[in-house]
Amino acid sequence: MERRLQKIFFALSMIALALILAAEWQANTPSWKNYQRNFLQLEAQDEPNAAAKAAVLSTPLEIHQVMLTGLQRVDRCTTCHLGVDDPTMKNAPEPFRYHAGLGPHIPSKFGCTICHGGQGLATDKESAHGNVAFWQTPLLSVDYVRATCGRCHKEGDVPGVPELTEGRHLFETQGCRGCHKLNGVGGSIGPDLSEEGASLRAPQWLEKHFLAPNAVSAGSAMPNFHFSTEQARNLTYYMLALTNQDMGSYYSSVRLIPSPEYGRQLFIEKNCIACHSVGGVGAKTGPDLLGVTKRHSNEWLDEQLVNPQLVYPGSTMPEYDLEANARKALLAFMATVTTEDVQSILSGRKTALKPEDVAIEAGKQDFARFGCVGCHGTELQGGVPNPNAQGGEVPSLLHVSDDYTKDEVIAIIRNGKVPPMDNPAGPTPPLYMPSWKHVLSDEDVNRVADYLWSKQQKKESW
DSSP: OOHHHHHHHHHHHHHHHHHHHHHHHHHHSOOHEEEEHHHHHHHTTTTTSSHHHHHHHHHOOOOEEETTTTTTTTOOGTTTTTTTOGGTTTTTTTOOOOOOOOOTOOOHHHHTHHHHHHTOOOOHHHHHHTSSSOSOOOOOOTTTGGGGGOOOOOOOOTTOOHHHHHHHHHHHHTGGGGGGGTTEEEEEOOOTTTTGGSSSHHHHHHHHHHHHEEEEEETTTOOOOOOOOHHHHHHHHHHHTTOOOOOHHHHHHHHHHOOHHHHHHHHHTTGGGGGGGETEEEEEEOOOOTTTHSSSSSHHHHHHHHHHHHHHHHOOOOOOOOOOOHHHHHHHHHHHOOOHHHHHHTTSSSSOOGGGHHHHHHHHHHHHHHTHHHHTTTTTTTBBOOOBTTSSBOOOTTOOOOOOOOOHHHHHHHHHEEEBBBBBOOOOSSSOOOTTTTTSHHHHHHHHHHHHHOOOOOOOOO
């Protein structure tokens, strides 16, 4: 019996020794060293003589890392991806292939994870690509990696990424702000989307959610907008770009500043010509903008765009949700705008606005900009399903004047309203009218009411 125990003890000791030796071997031969050896052999193939080949092959194996103090991160991706900035490696196999299209985004300044995701400190493939438990930013697939351009380039069109432009446009025109906050502006029925791109939701989940909300999230209050696959993909791109991450002063200073051409686009989108003229061409409600950048400082004009009531009490100017560089672009356009340019803009409009229609047009823009169209429809038609609300859906606003006065509608917009329930014992309807008094100014509320009254239709009487 004693001899048998000795044999068992000896066998266990050998197993333990083998495990220790295996662990020691693994620690001294990590996968990144194999990648570097393979890369050096690839480089040595093109050397002209044996001495040069030997010199390349004798290159020390070591961890490569980039310290990104402005982003408070460390990237070690180039420990394995050794040819990313070497054009001669354009046909090399991964992970050694040259990264085409880097432009100014050199790895020594930007690293890799800022765009691709993954775990920059890791040195084995699975961990570095973020395919581990609790790591919330795994490597983005090739299909979606361009979405991260929008995390730095927040304003204007990003060259080569039209999905971001279209996704932003869909968000602003389809009423998403009616239920979702973005950078402090919007409703509270749905989750705040200001940092959606930093969440754990996969791009595929987001895309499916836009196509069929209730199929992905049972009981979701989000209506089915019947987006096309392309539209769902564009919205997913935009969501992935929303992180509110502080990119640091270096990255802010080198990102593209929108041009006057982008300012012209904003001038058209915000329908500035509905209230303003340039050299006498346009509407007469607001000041003439010809030479406005010479009459006022850029700081004054910028504040006017951010908080017009503070700068000019009694101003009818709406508070537009424009980021700093977007405002710079708009001011750059106003510094160069001519009457000929405005005539060109006006020629693209279907009809010219009469002075009495200016407030109504501004109300229409507010109705879309603050997300009302998400529930009430672009033509006030309603019809979005709302379980256990009377009628089972969001009602049309085309006949609201038959049941309410304008003052009563203004009070509802300001204070909100929960719809009457079809079954008082049942669940609360998921969609309700939130309070907008802390978001919309009195002027905005009155404009929306003017717009609603301009669209009223009388019910047919028998």
